[in-house]
Amino acid sequence: MSTNRTLSFPATTRARVAANRQTWTDWLVTGSTVVLAVLWAIPIVWAAIVSLRPPGDSLGRGDVWFGSHLTLESYQRATALAPFFPRWNAYSADEFAERVGMGQGGFAALAVVVLVAIAALIAFAARRWDWRPRSTVILLVIVAFGAALVLLNTYGAFTTSYYSNTLQFVFLTVFVQLVTVTLAGFAFAHFDFVGRRLLFTIILLQMMIPTAVLLVPNFVTIREFSTEMLLIPRSIYYREFSLYDTPLAMAMPYFGSAMGTFLMRQAFLGVPRDLVDAGVVDGCRWYHLLRHVYLPPSWPSLIAWGLVSTSFHWNELLWPLVITSDRARPLTMGLLRFTQLTDIGAQWSLVMAATMIIVLPLLLAFLIFQRQFISSFLHSGLK
């Protein structure tokens, strides 16, 4: 019977055999995927589980996963041991003005002027560039949050903490980068000017010599970058300052970014020339062109750059280690000090709690916006 069938339906049988082999290899591939994925996931899973052990619970042979019970005590102990989160400092107005480094009236006047200028700028931009209210509000909130953070921290409104330092560092870097990168990419993509190729090559040099490598001379540059170099007269700002050990010092070397410039130039070059010409004929100024012709199709690139830059600077260690000593320590350096502070061998749950505190924001964001993160990293090709 079976031979008969084989003879009468050879093709089907072969197809079935092939299909069987297909499923067999499929299972093998799936199995190895699962095994490798589990292997790769073990470290973070282990860290998450151990961080939930009670703090005094030491690990031993065969007892490296769950402790006696699950608890958040390790997190409490870790936050008590090291300043991960900021707390408010209570100051009187006089003390605050003293910290700011000018008289109370002067500071108030300056604050008013700055606020009015920012409001006017944003109102002007919103009217001129025809922003939809929602994006304007989002932008306003982000800018206001970052600026408030930087200002309040500069004048000691809250205790210095790893989180506030990292947030300031990342905010400063990414915000300035987005502006510089957009303008530079636009200049290279839109205009034809003398020395374009030369200037582009000079900027690309930064890609070949990464900033991390130049930490020795950059340290000196930052140390010497002070009130005098910024040409601020003593009558306005009498306190001596150096940028050393401030969030600005951490951010400054990254303000000009070759990779981002390159990325935005590529994005802008993808905009059809006819569209630009039509805009020119209609009498667009350069900022109209940038806002209404170049930027709309390039938002994904810009957002990708923002995401990658954020995660890169959030995770950075070496440059902050060099340029900060105490006040401006970011999260990564906090963890480094934490591991040196505690006797790791006995306190794994504490150290892992600290690790999770540092890792969680980015990791959660990544888990929620997986697709955006992965495509962003793919876009930029920069770590």
Added chain:
Amino acid sequence: MTTNTLNNAQSTWARLRPRLKPLPYLLLLRTLYFVFLFTILPTFKVLRDSQIYFHPNRPNRVMETNLQLPGIVAEPRSIRGPHEVGLAYFRAMFDANSEIGQQFRQVMGNTLVYVVATVPISMLLAFVFATLVNRKIRGIGWARVAFFYPTMLPMVSAATIWLFFFTPEYGLLNSALRFFGYSGPENWIINPRLALWALVIVAIWKNAGYFMIFYLAGLQNLPEDVYEAASLDGASWWVKMFRITLPLLRRTTLFVSVIAVIGAFQTIDHALVMTDELVTGEADLLLYEIYQQRFLLQNYGLANALTVVMIVILLGLTLANFFLSERGDDVD
């Protein structure tokens, strides 16, 4: 003749004038300023300061010895402030008999081993991961997340977690090795022969997922019809892989190898956690040595000289890549 030249000059000026409007320069000014301040200027500063000896200006330091550089006469008086030594640091680095030379040799050897071990293995793993997750089945997104998430972790956290895996008695890695019959609890971090490999393992774990996404994108952009034609010709999976997929992914491989090598040179965060204070020199990478010489040992000139070496290596690699990628491909 004169009028001709004048006309020429005028026409040149007329030609250049629209291309000399200030606006693009103004738009570029910010970027150029910071690139100049933190990349161009420091590069020259490094070249200059690599020829200077600074006395570590502190009493009671072990380092407070006279200059021991080949070709420099040690002076009996104590040297304070900058002291011109010319190319003595470079001579010392390439002189196998001097202490600096031996250190330099060791560091370069470590760096070479590190790069040569990290880059190909993580790229191979990245390619394997990409082929594994490049399927449309349920739950494959989770596999991608599992492979990619180390990219989102700071290197410090990764190193801290892995520190446990390398722990002698109960560390997971040693437990796993014991399970497979490899006995003897090894302390990876303190053991001079294993510390460098511990760094390599962490780097591979961290980077494989990041390189995976480039291969994944490459795989998804491959033309379908080539594979259909190959299937019709009866090509096996291996033939398709080695004759079609890998050649078509040549550019991706080149690109990934470049970012992998440059990344390997400039990432030492895990070394700061794992080999700090525990190993003396056996696992020092080049950038770590620069950091150490400048900020821990106060050897200002030597740190600058090492930075020069680093810059030369990176520039050489970039140029090599440039010429490799130019060959046979269209520009722009």
